[in-house]
Amino acid sequence: MDRIDIMRAFVTVVAEGSFTQAADRLALSPQLVSKYVARLEQRLGTRLLNRTTRKVHATEEGVRYAERARLLLHDIDELELGLGDAHRQAQGRLRVSAPVSFATRHLALLLCDFQQAHGHVSVDLQLNDRKVDIVEEGFDVALRIGHLKSSSLIARRIAPIRLVICAAPEYLERHGTPGRPEELKQHRCLHYSYMEHDVGLPGDGALSCNNGDVLVEAAIRGAGIVIQPTFIAGPAIADGRLRVILPEHAPAPMALYAVYAHRTLLPGKIRSFVDFMDGYFGDPPGWDDFAQH
Template sequence: MDTIQGMRAFVAVATHSSFTEGARQIGISTKLASKYVGQLEDRLNAQLFNRTTRSVTLTDTGRSYYERCLPLLEQFDELEGLVQQRQSELAGRIRITAPTGYGSAELIHLLKPFQAEHPKVSIELHLSDHHVSMVEEGYDLAIRFGALKDSNLVARKLTDMRIICCVSDAYLAEFGTPKDPADLSNHNCLLQTTGSNIDHWAFNGPNGVHTVAVSGNFRANSPRAVAHMAADGLGIGRIPLYTARPFLETGQLRLLFEAQEAVSLGLYAAYPQNRHLTARIRALIDHLATQLRGS
């Protein structure tokens, strides 16, 4: 058995917790994947998986081996590319996880020119509003808003995203225009539940940053849902700029208290700290940072 081949089979099975799915990912039969992993265990004289009829899970030894296999395989792929004189042409797969709203509305447009320039790079994008374990799920890169809670990740800030107040003309015509942020306490405010202090909105004032207590009859864990409801005239929303931008461009929403905005949200590209960054991943992070600086 080729050791690298065995390591690839092991990593694929570990990533998917399944011999069947792991084998499918690397294009071999389940029987062959099982054979390769068995031979690898024999060679290492160690049990890498706990196997039952219903599940495949890593042993403690297997988890340590998995975490070390990933960067080794990535470095091997990059070295192989150099030997084949492909160093000037990026190639290979990048698995990315990103928030659903930002990924579907903004990130895909940023990825398009990168893939046009590097056609041999394939991108697998997983959209989710729940943070996933990058190592366990096998992702190369995570695009995330806000401070990172996982100390095992390295993050590069790509940009700061403004958090804006917005409202439709229809709402203002019916309920009047708030003259000052303090007036928001008398209006129907649409609350995004994924942030902190969801019912206390911060603004800059003459004496510094202050908060206004707000309430309303609609709340959602999606900023895009809040944007849609605000555009439909239900109330006043406070959301990331990217979510409101399409409605601002069409005139369905307008900004409120733009000069008094006090909050921004960092957008980061994150990757496991023990992960060797291949040339294609480094190039993608640089591309995103460049694109966002110019936006």
């Protein structure tokens, strides 16, 4: 028997002064209510009710127990109601993991707009380019860029991510512009540590880094050829500091995904955030306006 059900049955009997009326109020049989109370008295080792043919009265111990039990049941009802509201409404603290370069360039405005629409949600944003374990590390949502592999997590595609091969005009003037992917072997290449793609840059590279902004800045300064997404390289391409090369051999487009742990009983703060992001950046996204098409 559930202890809360037993407690609720006893409190109702005391309030109604009758097993029959308590049973009607709880939609239970009088026999089951009587069994609940007998089990409670047996567990506590004390008589809680004095029974007569017409009425039941709480003993001194029964009165004390009923008063405390009534408060506990009220707290339990409030707790469950609050949790239910939290799942339906967007409220509480939302922990988000996101890639460093994407977040610093494109998430601040989104988060401000989101919180204007959902003022009861506070956001804890953690930037990290590694693949976090959202369950073990306590994140509600992780934003990930790439080709997602099959997993038990739920993922929603938020925006396309286009990759370009590019280098500074000065570098290409000094070392020549590759006309075929095989010719990249003759060039200094700048590698992004976490990138996975089918067509990449050969060799270990002149520079390897786990941050795209560093690699783009190095490429602008003539350090070599880099593959980076347009949301990082786009402004430098637009103003001529970088030039796209081998456009027909660019790696296949990737996507930005919102990843979370469960589809059912999703808290309102997570559901609202993922829904808000869907379509926010556009398709094609605004950052592709910087790049050469």
